[in-house]
Amino acid sequence: MSGEKRELYHHEHHFHDDLSPFFSQRPGPGALQELQGFHLQAASPYISFTDYLSGSSDYGLLTKTFDTSYSSPELFAPRDGGLVKRELVADTNIGPNLNVSAGGGDGSTTPLTPNSSFSSSSTEAAGEEDSGRCKKDRQKVVEEEKQQLKGSEEGGDKSKKVSRPRKKAEKRQRQPRFAFMTKSEVDHLEDGYRWRKYGQKAVKNSPYPRSYYRCTTQKCSVKKRVERSYEDPTIVITTYEGQHTHQSPATIRGSTHILAPPPTVPTSFRQDFLMHQMPQLSARSQQGEANPSMYLPTLPPLQHPQFPDYGLLQDIVPAFIHNKQP
């Protein structure tokens, strides 16, 4: 693990583990102000996506973005084809001007069954240094040992959930997180990956439960939590944790081009996301240029060339980085 990584974790130390306090706040006039402030920051040469994701930017600033929201009409698709909700969560000067199609640049692709509006996003960089990691470590160890126990204890006592032997093991850092607020009437939004639900918990002070999902792809440990804001039930908070070790199935199916239109949502997602995060890019998109990667040369040098794979974002940001001109 690099020193850079360590710093990442250090930064997350300032982050509350649970994002809900941020997301639970209803967007409002004040929020809009914050949002605008955020946009200024996002457009700044000194704060980029990469900065957010690598944890190098000011998380105090980031947390402000949680209060805010702005929409993208084509971000996630409902899993069940549920109701479509495309209204703006908060008006901004960039959302309505977006001319982003799901077509990855040619604008010819049919919009994807949107039912939700991208509202806001934020990173929660890597793990809580100590406690979080230790906990994760142990759980990881437990999982591994369970596997061994299954082999060795066959026919043994299965009545009770084992008191698991513990031993020291390699530390496992908590995965970086990235959260989105989405205005949607369905909880689980299609994002191009396949997920299996492995748990659901009641959320304190909220009538809405939190669901836990894991990526079904083997050896991919990405997880996500989905919950509804208790103050604004139309808002779904999705928190991704970890890095996909594979491409989105949808992307694979669709094309090899990173921004080519998959049959489902991800490209739209990526573009919207990128556009939202980079207003100057979205402005140019109105001139008929729709491929975000085309603008990348205009971006300032990235401060953190080592960009981790952030699940969904892996498909956004690599374009961001790899297309960067020398």
Added chain:
DNA sequence: CGCTTTTGACCCGCGC
């Protein structure tokens, strides 16, 4: 039949 969802139990860290 295989995969996903549901759901109660369990584990763990933390605060009191």
Added chain:
DNA sequence: GCGCGGGTCAAAAGCG
């Protein structure tokens, strides 16, 4: 030490 809350497990049920 105890209770609480977050996170995860895994058996059972559901589904296509």
